[in-house]
Amino acid sequence: MGKKSAKLFAKAQNYIPGGVNSPVRAFKAVGGNPLFIKKAKGAYLIDEDDNQYIDMINSWGPMILGHAFEPVEKQVRKTLKNSFSFGAPTALEVDMAKIITEMVPSVEKVRMVNSGTEATMSAIRVARGYTGRDKIIKFEGCYHGHGDSFLISAGSGAITMGEPDSPGVTKGTAKDTLLAPYNDLEAVRKLVEANKGEIAAIILEPVVGNMGCVLPEDGYLQGLRDICDQEKIVLIFDEVMTGFRLAPGGAQERFGITPDMTTLGKIIGGGMPVGAYGGKAEIMEFVSPAGPVYQAGTLSGNPMAMAAGYAMLKHIQENPNLYKKLEETGEEIVSGIKDSLTELGLVYTMNHVGSMYSLFFTNQKVKDLETAKSTNTELFGKYFQAMLKRGIYLAPSQFESLFLSTALKKKHIKAILKANRESLAEIQ
Structure with missing residues (x-):
């Protein structure tokens, strides 16, 4: 050093x-x-x-x-001249939403936020509002940001720092998060059976990046898709890491499994702080102001982040x-x-x-x-x-x-x- x-x-x-x-x-x-x-x-x-x-x-x-990367840098410099933030709609937000829906198989409508954590927190809130259920299933070692619902046997920094379960997360919150080992379909089936009609969503990294790189075994993602279809559970792929990285449409394109909702981040900001969540139109119509599930953010759709992200995605789309x-x-x-x-x-x-x-x-x-x-x-x-x-x-x-x-x-x-x-x- x-x-x-x-x-x-x-x-x-x-x-x-x-x-x-x-x-x-x-x-x-x-x-x-x-x-x-x-x-x-x-x-x-x-x-x-x-x-x-x-x-x-x-x-x-x-x-x-x-x-x-020069095209991204060029677009950011161009946008910078028009000021940094408006807290009002911009054409760039519409362009960004359109290109995401074109590229990601599961996304019919999308809401921009400012981080992966915001995206995952919002996605499970929408899933709960849509289903009228409270519980979620997550997987040991999958990290979905630092929202309270996710800091139950999390990966990445939580493992590294020797604190898998963070102090400050209430027992009330923890009781609605059900845990299963990754790549274990039988464990998921048992949880679903024991909590019949109470599970709003199953959320996972389709390829885990937060206990090291861990791949889904053959049939695992399809098995989760089948369970969610049978039980009317919202399947959420956290593609903050894998989105636009493993294929133009992310892990869901690469593995051929379409979730109900997807959370995104990283690449869609081109290096700027950004996140997004999207999915089926009927689910996303539950998001305020179209529907009753509230979520807001002054800097959501910030023009600088949209400029960088759009330039990145446009280059990817045009150069497969x-x-x-x-x-x-x-x-x-x-x-x-x-x-x-x-x-x-x-x-x-x-x-x-x-x-x-x-x-x-x-x-x-x-x-x-x-x-x-x-x-x-x-x-x-x-x-x-x-x-x-x-x-x-x-x-x-x-x-x-x-x-x-x-x-x-x-x-x-x-x-x-x-x-x-x-x-x-x-x-x-």
Whole structure:
């Protein structure tokens, strides 16, 4: 850690809880102190000490085209001239809503918000209003933001910080959140049977990114779809991470399963703070002012976020071949890492889909929270530091997926695999 980052972290702790504005940034899970980033371009991050890193998390997903992508930057500069916020409708909001409904199979109408947390909180409120039921089912290790209903056996920062269930969440709230292990259909069936006619929604990450990258097993998503159809339960896909990343229409397009509602974030802001929730028109008509379920936000549909997001989505819509490049990049990196792991005789599991992957130091297949927790987190911390030393910026937690971008060229892939081979040999 450079001198400037060290000074900034020491100063930050005087004013910000833990010195960071999101827990996983604190590096507690991997040792050392966080880097403070001052700029980024393409595939690179540059910290306050002018050290350069190849970025493997891309702002936790939104920078699918790399940092400071020119068409997005150009649109933001153009919009900036007209002021930053109006708190009134804009043409950009309509363009954004239209392109989302064109690209995402489940979304007939959409409401913009300012974060993934707002999107998921709002979606379950609408599902409850639509069904007249109170309970929801979520899955152990799936993270849907920091809304009270979701901080029950959450993933990501909650695991990393050793606090799976956050103080401050009331027992009254917790009783309406039913938990099941991810990839376990039988557990869901039992919960539904035991709470007959009381469940408003089932919400999940169709590909989990918050206990590391964990994929749905064959038939799992279809099984959930079938249960929801039989019991008139609203199926919600949280595609804040996977939306527009795994395919133009997200995981639901890739796996061919259409939910009733979808929550979005990350890429639709092009790096700006944004979120959205949408779904069937008959459900979304329950949202105020069309219907009785209240949700509002002064900065929702903010022109700066809409400008960045629309430019990003328009580029994706017009350049579908970029997914082929992302697939090839992901395959080349994952295959190269596996070759080194095998060569060095290290115990590992790798989960990978498209431009998302995770390396777990465990001999178990990682399919849910319990198997994810079997990984050697101490060894991962050493691996993280070894890679960082060699100029590769990974997620500072075992329980986070990595996110690749189209900015990664052959030279970057070569550097990543070289650093990986040396790092694995160092920690062996």
